[in-house]
Amino acid sequence: MSDIETTSVSEQGFVTNNQVGDFSLTIDATDEEGPNPNDVLVADYASCFLPAFRVGGQQRDHDDLGKLQIDAEADLNDEDDVSAIRFDIYVEKDLSDDEAEEITERAEGICHVHAALREELEADISVETDAF
Structure with missing residues (x-):
């Protein structure tokens, strides 16, 4: 299952x-x-990263980061495949640069989408014809 x-x-x-x-x-x-699928991919990544960032903050003794927002951008190559993704993260709580970097690094380790976006992860595909 x-x-x-x-x-x-x-x-x-x-x-x-x-x-x-x-x-x-x-x-x-x-x-x-x-x-479109690329938009959903970028939104899914951001939607996973925000709670991971919040958990990363809690693990670094920042239990209340307040409001969080990601403005995400992605570049497409000539085949319309995502070639780059960028996040601008806005945090209500005032953090030092070192604190923000520590939380970001922790969030990268927590976010399941971040872990899944790697070349070797591809669907195992089977096709059944005359199925309907």
């Missing part, structure tokens, strides 16, 4: 309707009915 299971369905065109547990998420490669 898997730890994570999702169902993604594309009836036609480039829109995919995803069921993730009790939640539905529409992703559209053309940006018409939802965000």
Whole structure:
């Protein structure tokens, strides 16, 4: 049994309707009915990094960082693949540069998306035709 299971369905065109547990998420490669997959990847990364940053702060005796915000940017190469991601993290609490660096380094070790974004992680793919 898997730890994570999702169902993604594309009836036609480039829109995919995803069921993730009790939640539905529409992703559209053309940006018409939802965000595109690259946008979702960057948002997912930021959404994972923020709580990791908060936990990293707690592990470094900063229990109340206050409001956190990430403004994320990504560059695409000529094939529209993500080639770079940048985060600007805004923290309500006043931290020294060393404290912010320590928390960031800890968050990198905690964030599951950060750990997953590596070349050797690729889907193991099988295809079943005439399935419907």
